Amino acid sequence: MITGVILNKYHKYVLMVRISAIGTAVLLSVSIYAVHLQDGLFMAVILICAAVALIPIIPVGIDFASELTFPYNETVVTGFLLMSA
Numbered sequence: 001m002i003t004g005v006i007l008n009k010y011h012k013y014v015l016m017v018r019i020s021a022i023g024t025a026v027l028l029s030v031s032i033y034a035v036h037l038q039d040g041l042f043m044a045v046i047l048i049c050a051a052v053a054l055i056p057i058i059p060v061g062i063d064f065a066s067e068l069t070f071p072y073n074e075t076v077v078t079g080f081l082l083m084s085a
Helices: 002-010 013-037 040-054 057-068 074-084
Strands: none
Touching: 002 013, 002 057, 013 040, 013 057, 057 074
């Protein structure tokens, strides 16, 4: 929900994509370390945090793509992205 508020108020798409990508990469790297520790609780917490960082990338990416292709309707861009995936 915080991502939606930031995007509606400030339109900081690139910042949100970077935060999501860097946060996911860092947390997944830490999870590799957690596997070697064999601490199940620590690994679960890290993977949950990585999922929380990764989930907003889909709506942020679709909304960012519709902003970049401005003259086209948002439904056309979203439909094209979903068909190409």
